[in-house]
Amino acid sequence: MAYSEKLIEHFENPRNIGSMDKASSDVxxxxxxxxxxGDVMKLQxxxxxxxxxxxxxxKTFGCGSAIASSSLVTEWVKGKTLDEAGEIKNTEIAQHLxxxxxxxxxxxxxxxxxxxxxxDYRTKAEEAGSGGDxxxxxxxxxx
Amino acid sequence: xxxxxTDGADRAMAGKTSIAxxxxxxxxxxxxxxxxxxxxxxxxxxxxxxxAQLAMEPTFDVDLAQxxxxxxxxxxxxxxxxxxxxxxxxxxxSLRHTTNLNDALKTLKSPVLRxxxxxxxRGAPAAGGPExxxxxxxxxxxxxxTREALAEADSPSDVEAxxxxxxxxILDCTTDLSVAFADGDLTAASALTxxxxxxxxxxxxxxxxxxxxxxxx
Numbered sequence: 001m002a003y004s005e006k007l008i009e010h011f012e013n014p015r016n017i018g019s020m021d022k023a024s025s026d027v028x029x030x031x032x033x034x035x036x037x038g039d040v041m042k043l044q045x046x047x048x049x050x051x052x053x054x055x056x057x058x059k060t061f062g063c064g065s066a067i068a069s070s071s072l073v074t075e076w077v078k079g080k081t082l083d084e085a086g087e088i089k090n091t092e093i094a095q096h097l098x099x100x101x102x103x104x105x106x107x108x109x110x111x112x113x114x115x116x117x118x119x120d121y122r123t124k125a126e127e128a129g130s131g132g133d134x135x136x137x138x139x140x141x142x143x
Numbered sequence: 144x145x146x147x148x149t150d151g152a153d154r155a156m157a158g159k160t161s162i163a164x165x166x167x168x169x170x171x172x173x174x175x176x177x178x179x180x181x182x183x184x185x186x187x188x189x190x191x192x193x194x195a196q197l198a199m200e201p202t203f204d205v206d207l208a209q210x211x212x213x214x215x216x217x218x219x220x221x222x223x224x225x226x227x228x229x230x231x232x233x234x235x236x237s238l239r240h241t242t243n244l245n246d247a248l249k250t251l252k253s254p255v256l257r258x259x260x261x262x263x264x265r266g267a268p269a270a271g272g273p274e275x276x277x278x279x280x281x282x283x284x285x286x287x288x289t290r291e292a293l294a295e296a297d298s299p300s301d302v303e304a305x306x307x308x309x310x311x312x313i314l315d316c317t318t319d320l321s322v323a324f325a326d327g328d329l330t331a332a333s334a335l336t337x338x339x340x341x342x343x344x345x346x347x348x349x350x351x352x353x354x355x356x357x358x359x360x
Contacts, residue, residue: 032278033277033283033286034274035277037275040287059291109276
């Protein structure tokens with residue numbers, strides 16, 4: 001199977017590998033995967049007071065396409081607001097990396113991971129009070 | 144609906160006792176019978192159900208020795224060599240029978256494939272769908288932590304410890320799965336089947352890692 005240059009580049013030089021403190025209130029963690037197939041993906045975001053994603057890290061065990069998909073997403077979300085980051089679609093990931101059809105589910109996993117991380121951050125912020133209220137208000141206003 | 148179609152439907156409704164015609168002598172052959180009772184000609188294999196095919200009860204707790212014994216006995220009965228002197232049609236039927244026996248053995252021998260097959264037989268979808276993605280924080284955390292430990296393991300004894308965990312997990316999970324199937328708890332059986340697949344995968348990858356480490360040692 002021929003993989004695209006972009007995919008191989010992300011696989012060989014993955015960006016933002018690592019972990020952040022999962023317990024920290026400004027960190028959102030998304031954990032997704034198919035453990036039965038050996039795929040687990042952890043994607044973490046660090047959000048500043050303005051609701052902007054300052055930093056992102058990932059750790060993925062799985063195939064090259066899963067690693068490249070999560071690496072790409074950590075690059076894309078940096079500097080985005082939570083709402084913007086939540087709009088990333090798996091089709092954009094698959095298209096950018098030119099994923100072969102059998103690997104489309106890897107891009108789905110990466111989309112699920114960023115959505116899970118955002119939702120984890122929002123749940124934490126909500127529980128903590130102040131910061132979360134602002135988030136909720138802006139969300140309701142948008143609707 | 145014509146009269147003949149109704150007739151056909153009635154016959155199909157009779158289910159297990161439905162009678163077909165022998166392709167060779169036109170005599171009656173009961174469904175599931177592999178040889179014509181009149182002319183002894185081999186019959187085409189019907190809809191293959193793996194357990195029935197190997198003369199086993201449809202249960203998760205299969206007796207593996209019995210399974211293999213039945214398999215070898217049936218393989219001898221249907222082996223294409225025994226039909227070498229027969230017509231092309233009979234040779235084809237014998238080949239189809241043996242192929243089905245091979246598929247049945249492969250499925251029933253493996254605990255994971257057997258569990259998946261039982262779930263499918265009972266109309267319960269396997270957990271996680273075709274991509275096997277799960278939304279279960281517990282197993283995801285466990286998988287992430289174990290995979291991290293495996294990636295960081297740099298001595299054969301570290302890896303052996305992980306293999307031991309995986310194998311103990313496989314034993315426990317198999318026991319739980321047997322109970323879940325016996326109780327008819329298909330939701331639990333489905334989740335446990337996924338867990339068992341994960342544990343076998345882990346065992347496999349740990350063994351691979353052990354091989355790499357022992358080579359570089």
